Each structure stands twice: as C-alpha cells, then as structure tokens.
Amino acid sequence: MSSSESMTTYTYEGIPQYMPQGAGGLRPSMFQKLNILADAAKYDVACTSSGTARSNDGTGMGSCERSGICHSYSADGRCISLLKILFTNECIYDCKYCINRRSNDVIRTSFTPDEVCTLTIEFYRRNYIEGLFLSSGILRSPDYTMELIYAAIYKLRKEYNFQGYIHVKAIPGASKELIQKVGFLADRMSVNLELPTAESLKLLAPHKTRKNILTPMRLVQNRMAENKQELALYRNAPGFVPAGQSTQMIIGATPETDFQIMQVAQSLYQRFELKRVFYSAFIHVNEDSLLPARTDEGPPLLREHRLYQADWLLRYYHFRAEELLSEENPNFNVLFDPKCNWALKHLGQFPVEINRADYKMLLRVPGLGYKSAVRIVKARRVGTLDFSDLKKIGVVLKRAMYFITCNGKMLYPTKLEEDYIARNLLSAGEKLPGEVVNMGYHQLSLFDDVGFSGKMQQYM
Amino acid sequence: MKTVYVCSNTVTGIYSAIYDAWKARKGEEECSVALRGAVETELFCEYVEVEETVHKAQAVEALICRHLGREAYWDIYHAVLAADTGKGDAILGAMLAAKTIPDSRRIMEHLSHPKVEKVFELSRSVIGEAHFLKGAVRFRELAGGVLYARISPKAQVLTCLAPHFADRLPLENWMIYDRVHRMFVIHEAKKRWILVQDEFLDPERLPDLTEEEKEYTKLWKGFVHAVSVESRENLKLQRQHLPLRFRPDMVEYM
Structure with missing residues (x-):
C-alpha cells in the first residue's frame, strides 16, 4: 500500500487533515488501531507526567500534579501514566533498530486528530490516564507530521478544553515555527537522541543526523529561557514546555562504553538543560546485519539499571561522569552500584564523620540517600548523632557502616581495604541483580556485556 | 489513675476525645484515647465514653493549627484517617509532647519521641495510599x-x-x-x-x-x-x- 493512495487531504484552518484507510479500503476498528499504534509506541521509555502543577480553571477537564501520577502498571512492571501512542506508524525513514522502519512489513495505520482527542478525553474522565504522550512515525515529511501532531493537540487543548498533561515528540527536521507552536500547547517536549554518538546514528539511522536532532533541542531550550522572562514580566503569558524537555537513547545496539554514554548524558544536562535523559535497553525487533547478534539473554536490563543509577548520581549527588568511570575503566561494575563502586575505589576519603562532614561528602556515602543527608544535617544542629539515630533517619547501616564514624567510632572494627569491604558487602546479602544471581547457570560468552566478567572473579 | 477516652473511629470522634482529654489537663501518662471496639482493657484505668460533637472537633483543629502550625496539622489530619487503632493515642501523645518543647511548631521534627514518630509514620502511609489511589x-x-x-x-x-x-x-x-x-x-x-x-x-x-x-x-x-x-x-x-x-x-x- 503506498502512502499516497491511502489518504485524502483537505484543509482545516490551514492544517492538513489525514484520513487513513486500511488495506483494501477497509477501515480498521478503533480497537485495532489503538492496539497497533500503542504497540508501536511501547519502545519509547518515558512515561512520566511530572514537572507541572496546574489547577483546572473550572471550564474544562484535567489538572496536573507536580509529582506526576502513575495510573497502572503493565506486565513488564513499567508505569502507565500517559496514553502513549503514535499518531501514525507509517514512516519514510529506515532506522535499523525500529519496528516501524519503512522496509518492515507491518500493518500501517493512523489516527485522525479527532480520534486522538476522543480517546484522550474518554480515558481521562475514567481516570485511566494522566494525559497524552503523542509521538509519530514520519509521514511524507517532518513538517507534514509535525503539523498533524499540532492539529491533534490544538484540538485537544482548544476545542476539548483539555488541561491535563501532554508530552509531545519534536520531530527532527520540522520547522522552527511549528515546533514553537507545539511547545506552547505541550507540557513536555522531547527529541530522541536515538543513539549515543553521531557515528552510531549514521550507521543505524541513515536518514537522521545529529545536527537535525540537536537543533530542535536547542530551540526548545532557548525558547524556554525566553519564556521564563516573559512569565516574569507578564504573569499570564502562555507557558512554553513548562515541564521541561527530555530525551532518550538506545543502549546496547552500538559499541559505546558506559563512560561514553555518561559523558553524553552529562553534556546534555549541562549544555541543553534537559530535565531527564532516558536509557532504553536495546530490544531486538528487526533482523539486520548492522545490529548486534541476537542472544538468548534478552535486553541488557542490568546495564540500563546501572546507567539510571549513575544518572541519578549526576543529577542529585554532585558526581561527575569522570569520577565514576574512566578510559581505563569504561564500564560499570555488575556487582556494585556506581556509588558503592566509587567509594571502594576512593577509600582514602573514608571513613566520614557523620557529625562533621559537609553535605556534599555525606551524599557520597553508600547507603545514604539525599533525604537522609538532609535529615542528618538538620538533626546534628540539635545534638550529636549516634548509630541508633542514623537508623531512625533511614540510613542503610548495613552498607554505610564501612564508610562512616559517629563521634570518631565505627560501628564495628573494620579494615579499610577494598577487598575486605567488598567481600563483606557481598556476604551481608548485598542485593544482587537477577542477571548476576543467574550467572551460575549459563556460561559467560564472548557476546556478553563488555567488561563484566573480570570484575566477578576479583571478588568471588 | 489513667483515664481512657473511648470514641468512634471517625475524625469527629477522635478529635472530640482529644478535646476531653485536653480539657481535663492531664499529663502524658495519665490519659489516652481508644477506639470503640478496639479497647484493650487495662487494670487501674477509668474508661470514659466521649460525647462526640462537631464543635469539639473544630476546636481541636483550630488548636492544632494555632499551636503546631500548618505542617503538623497536615500530618495529624492524615494520621486521623489511618487504619490503626492506636492513632488517637499517638496524636494526643504528640500534642502533649509539643507542650514540653520550646517551639511547639517544630514538634514533627522530634522523631525520637515514639508518639511523634508514630504520627509521622501513619501520616506518611495515608498520604502514600491516597496518592496511589489518585491514579488507581x-x-x-x-x-x-x-x-x-x-x-x-x-x-x-x-x-x-x-x-x-x-x-x-x-x-x-x-x-x-x-x-x-x-x-x-x-x-x-x-x-x-x-x-x-x-x-x-x-x-x-x-x-x-x-x-x-x-x-x-x-x-x-x-x-x-x-x-x-x-x-x-x-x-x-x-x-x-x-x-x-x-x-x-x-x-x-x-
């Protein structure tokens, strides 16, 4: 089915309207469409509805909570917060990793703007969802697709008076004006970085370029900054992407090390002021010689988990990527989370005296989160803290005890040696990720995640 | 002798019981609140059925807001709703403990006090369940x-x-x-x-x-x-x- 046959275009306030038809002129039912376009959107990881607080003005439907709300959980344990759908799964691009690439033989279908609106409103009033997450394959051209998306959310906001959360993908290559118009209607925008480096992008997504992806990202960033000024001047000026922008990249489809990935994430946070970077463990959906060989092990979930842990350290714990990893040691440890691993390599800075250490150093103690660190700083103003107080505050002593002193004393006499502490942490029932626990059953292979096997032997 | 104020498991009931206990000017060890149907009989205790009125409840709410501040009120408001038979007693205990510290508005920071800690935990669990249900x-x-x-x-x-x-x-x-x-x-x-x-x-x-x-x-x-x-x-x-x-x-x- 060629795309030109399957649509009729007429104009609605200058916006093209896309009228989809199924193969052979049969229209798929709403149920089929939703299944196809939700299934096609599921590889997008972000489903958060946080970052905006907005009350209803009394004339429409919807509101936003700053913290975001999860409405359900799918069988993979991920939260369902937004109606995550593609506008269309037709696509002119041929990205190797993507289920919707043009060379794949899958059923193609599209929503109309009205269908997107009705679905969102009817799901929302039943409290199934917190809002809409609208992404899309590229139909005809980036501009054409962006206009369809704009038409849908314009309708949703202006005609249906929807005041809930909207997350929209900015399509790389779409015009500046269109992206701006969309930004004034959406709460969050995201441009997918797709892959960590420009070379990988060239290899696996031949129709996309790094420049095309970073341009809209920069545009949204600049426009958000201007909007802050406008809002300071005129309180009722319309908000531009109030919940900030995010991005995501696929992990494990290309040979980048964790170190490279963390450096990319770090520069995105610093230079593009992103709210979040999401990591998506590569899932084999296509057979292609350019993709890594298929193994029985499933997506690299442990690696994804470690990257999220490290991402957290960058955003909330004042760590830098260069502290966690290096050229010589470019990948995360399987056994220990990045913070614990850092502490084991920097025992010279420990033990830390709880009653005196500054806040930033407290943040670096394994077993001590930023909430406990704040509580410690508050509580030690009133009196000195002991190990029993730390327990009440919520410190995980089982891990922290090797790295801290209270009034100059450690909880138990401990050797400050890497091997000693590592062994003790492991035997104290350090929660090991499933992948490591199961390692006994299958042989490590050449195709395993890089650099993990050596670490295992070191401590076992 | 210790007096136990027995009330129903409602906001009005618990606040009324606290009202009566507060009025009697008893110390922390001399009074407690128990929910009807969940009273554990103790020796040397006097059990009093509380007369529950909206007026008493409002008076206690105002008292909490005035002396403990909005934040503590927020914690207590949620703790009252918890599924725990000891909640009335914990709230009364926390309020009495607030009398003994220099700045009663900082009572919720005194987590080393068992009653305060309990109010804090109850409130957290209720807020958690309510937040979850906003989605579910x-x-x-x-x-x-x-x-x-x-x-x-x-x-x-x-x-x-x-x-x-x-x-x-x-x-x-x-x-x-x-x-x-x-x-x-x-x-x-x-x-x-x-x-x-x-x-x-x-x-x-x-x-x-x-x-x-x-x-x-x-x-x-x-x-x-x-x-x-x-x-x-x-x-x-x-x-x-x-x-x-x-x-x-x-x-x-x-």
Missing part, C-alpha cells in the same frame, strides 16, 4: 452519564481524593464509594463535593453500565496489554508497584 481509581459510566468508582482502601482516604477529582473533573457528575468504610463522596457538576457517611449503597440498585463504557473498557484493556514489552516482562516488579489488593477495583484487571 477507575470511574465507570453509568446510564445517565454519572461516573462511579469503587475503592477498598485501608485508610479513610476519601476526603483526600475528593478535592483532587473535584478540581480535575469539575464538569462531571461523579461519585466514589469506599466499600471498606461505607462512605461516599458525591460530586455534582460545577458544585462542591460532599461526603456521605453511614449509608449503605446497594450494588443491585446501581444503574447499568452504558454501551460506550463497555467499549472503552475493552479499549483500555487492549492498550494496557499492547503497551507492555514482552521481552522485559516482569510480573514481580508489576506486583511490587501495583499490589494485588487494589486490582479487584481496577477495570484492566477485572
């Missing part, structure tokens, strides 16, 4: 267009949910039924919500679901299924986030 409530459209939801929470969270949904769905007629505590919140379009207690809804008498409703249930179930990635399936993780006890009231698991 499932409205179903009944003939006539009324949205109806049923929940089975541990704590009496209806009053936490009502403002949220009243703000979110101001133009809808909706009601939420807490079948554990047999209470309703009813919201008529463009009006304020009301809490209805002590009535028993007969599920037989509910109007039928609309045809549209069945259609959207089907769509939603289809969506929840479609959006899951098979190669990442992890039912244990799903159960961790979404405990089984909530599922009977959620259409996607019915």
Whole structure:
C-alpha cells in the first residue's frame, strides 16, 4: 500500500487533515488501531507526567500534579501514566533498530486528530490516564507530521478544553515555527537522541543526523529561557514546555562504553538543560546485519539499571561522569552500584564523620540517600548523632557502616581495604541483580556485556 | 489513675476525645484515647465514653493549627484517617509532647519521641495510599452519564481524593464509594463535593453500565496489554508497584 493512495487531504484552518484507510479500503476498528499504534509506541521509555502543577480553571477537564501520577502498571512492571501512542506508524525513514522502519512489513495505520482527542478525553474522565504522550512515525515529511501532531493537540487543548498533561515528540527536521507552536500547547517536549554518538546514528539511522536532532533541542531550550522572562514580566503569558524537555537513547545496539554514554548524558544536562535523559535497553525487533547478534539473554536490563543509577548520581549527588568511570575503566561494575563502586575505589576519603562532614561528602556515602543527608544535617544542629539515630533517619547501616564514624567510632572494627569491604558487602546479602544471581547457570560468552566478567572473579 | 477516652473511629470522634482529654489537663501518662471496639482493657484505668460533637472537633483543629502550625496539622489530619487503632493515642501523645518543647511548631521534627514518630509514620502511609489511589481509581459510566468508582482502601482516604477529582473533573457528575468504610463522596457538576457517611449503597440498585463504557473498557484493556514489552516482562516488579489488593477495583484487571 503506498502512502499516497491511502489518504485524502483537505484543509482545516490551514492544517492538513489525514484520513487513513486500511488495506483494501477497509477501515480498521478503533480497537485495532489503538492496539497497533500503542504497540508501536511501547519502545519509547518515558512515561512520566511530572514537572507541572496546574489547577483546572473550572471550564474544562484535567489538572496536573507536580509529582506526576502513575495510573497502572503493565506486565513488564513499567508505569502507565500517559496514553502513549503514535499518531501514525507509517514512516519514510529506515532506522535499523525500529519496528516501524519503512522496509518492515507491518500493518500501517493512523489516527485522525479527532480520534486522538476522543480517546484522550474518554480515558481521562475514567481516570485511566494522566494525559497524552503523542509521538509519530514520519509521514511524507517532518513538517507534514509535525503539523498533524499540532492539529491533534490544538484540538485537544482548544476545542476539548483539555488541561491535563501532554508530552509531545519534536520531530527532527520540522520547522522552527511549528515546533514553537507545539511547545506552547505541550507540557513536555522531547527529541530522541536515538543513539549515543553521531557515528552510531549514521550507521543505524541513515536518514537522521545529529545536527537535525540537536537543533530542535536547542530551540526548545532557548525558547524556554525566553519564556521564563516573559512569565516574569507578564504573569499570564502562555507557558512554553513548562515541564521541561527530555530525551532518550538506545543502549546496547552500538559499541559505546558506559563512560561514553555518561559523558553524553552529562553534556546534555549541562549544555541543553534537559530535565531527564532516558536509557532504553536495546530490544531486538528487526533482523539486520548492522545490529548486534541476537542472544538468548534478552535486553541488557542490568546495564540500563546501572546507567539510571549513575544518572541519578549526576543529577542529585554532585558526581561527575569522570569520577565514576574512566578510559581505563569504561564500564560499570555488575556487582556494585556506581556509588558503592566509587567509594571502594576512593577509600582514602573514608571513613566520614557523620557529625562533621559537609553535605556534599555525606551524599557520597553508600547507603545514604539525599533525604537522609538532609535529615542528618538538620538533626546534628540539635545534638550529636549516634548509630541508633542514623537508623531512625533511614540510613542503610548495613552498607554505610564501612564508610562512616559517629563521634570518631565505627560501628564495628573494620579494615579499610577494598577487598575486605567488598567481600563483606557481598556476604551481608548485598542485593544482587537477577542477571548476576543467574550467572551460575549459563556460561559467560564472548557476546556478553563488555567488561563484566573480570570484575566477578576479583571478588568471588 | 489513667483515664481512657473511648470514641468512634471517625475524625469527629477522635478529635472530640482529644478535646476531653485536653480539657481535663492531664499529663502524658495519665490519659489516652481508644477506639470503640478496639479497647484493650487495662487494670487501674477509668474508661470514659466521649460525647462526640462537631464543635469539639473544630476546636481541636483550630488548636492544632494555632499551636503546631500548618505542617503538623497536615500530618495529624492524615494520621486521623489511618487504619490503626492506636492513632488517637499517638496524636494526643504528640500534642502533649509539643507542650514540653520550646517551639511547639517544630514538634514533627522530634522523631525520637515514639508518639511523634508514630504520627509521622501513619501520616506518611495515608498520604502514600491516597496518592496511589489518585491514579488507581477507575470511574465507570453509568446510564445517565454519572461516573462511579469503587475503592477498598485501608485508610479513610476519601476526603483526600475528593478535592483532587473535584478540581480535575469539575464538569462531571461523579461519585466514589469506599466499600471498606461505607462512605461516599458525591460530586455534582460545577458544585462542591460532599461526603456521605453511614449509608449503605446497594450494588443491585446501581444503574447499568452504558454501551460506550463497555467499549472503552475493552479499549483500555487492549492498550494496557499492547503497551507492555514482552521481552522485559516482569510480573514481580508489576506486583511490587501495583499490589494485588487494589486490582479487584481496577477495570484492566477485572
């Protein structure tokens, strides 16, 4: 089915309207469409509805909570917060990793703007969802697709008076004006970085370029900054992407090390002021010689988990990527989370005296989160803290005890040696990720995640 | 001799009991609050049935706001709703403890006091359950267009949910039924919500679901299924986030 046959275009306030038809002129039912376009959107990881607080003005439907709300959980344990759908799964691009690439033989279908609106409103009033997450394959051209998306959310906001959360993908290559118009209607925008480096992008997504992806990202960033000024001047000026922008990249489809990935994430946070970077463990959906060989092990979930842990350290714990990893040691440890691993390599800075250490150093103690660190700083103003107080505050002593002193004393006499502490942490029932626990059953292979096997032997 | 004030498991009841205890000017060891039906009889105790009035409850609320501040009030407000028979006693204990510290507005920072710690924990668990239910409530459209939801929470969270949904769905007629505590919140379009207690809804008498409703249930179930990635399936993780006890009231698991 060629795309030109399957649509009729007429104009609605200058916006093209896309009228989809199924193969052979049969229209798929709403149920089929939703299944196809939700299934096609599921590889997008972000489903958060946080970052905006907005009350209803009394004339429409919807509101936003700053913290975001999860409405359900799918069988993979991920939260369902937004109606995550593609506008269309037709696509002119041929990205190797993507289920919707043009060379794949899958059923193609599209929503109309009205269908997107009705679905969102009817799901929302039943409290199934917190809002809409609208992404899309590229139909005809980036501009054409962006206009369809704009038409849908314009309708949703202006005609249906929807005041809930909207997350929209900015399509790389779409015009500046269109992206701006969309930004004034959406709460969050995201441009997918797709892959960590420009070379990988060239290899696996031949129709996309790094420049095309970073341009809209920069545009949204600049426009958000201007909007802050406008809002300071005129309180009722319309908000531009109030919940900030995010991005995501696929992990494990290309040979980048964790170190490279963390450096990319770090520069995105610093230079593009992103709210979040999401990591998506590569899932084999296509057979292609350019993709890594298929193994029985499933997506690299442990690696994804470690990257999220490290991402957290960058955003909330004042760590830098260069502290966690290096050229010589470019990948995360399987056994220990990045913070614990850092502490084991920097025992010279420990033990830390709880009653005196500054806040930033407290943040670096394994077993001590930023909430406990704040509580410690508050509580030690009133009196000195002991190990029993730390327990009440919520410190995980089982891990922290090797790295801290209270009034100059450690909880138990401990050797400050890497091997000693590592062994003790492991035997104290350090929660090991499933992948490591199961390692006994299958042989490590050449195709395993890089650099993990050596670490295992070191401590076992 | 210790006096135990016995009251019903309602906001008015507990606040009235605190009112009486406070009026009697007793020390921390000399008084406590117990819920009717959950009184553990002790020796050398006097048990007093509390006369419950709205006036007493309002007086205690005002007292808390004035002397303990808005933040402590927020914690106590949630702790009162908890599913715990010791909640009245914990709140009374925390309020009495606030008298003994220099700045009573910082009482919630004194987590080393067992009663304060308990109020803090109760409040956290109620806020947690209420937040969770903001997402897990499932409205179903009944003939006539009324949205109806049923929940089975541990704590009496209806009053936490009502403002949220009243703000979110101001133009809808909706009601939420807490079948554990047999209470309703009813919201008529463009009006304020009301809490209805002590009535028993007969599920037989509910109007039928609309045809549209069945259609959207089907769509939603289809969506929840479609959006899951098979190669990442992890039912244990799903159960961790979404405990089984909530599922009977959620259409996607019915």
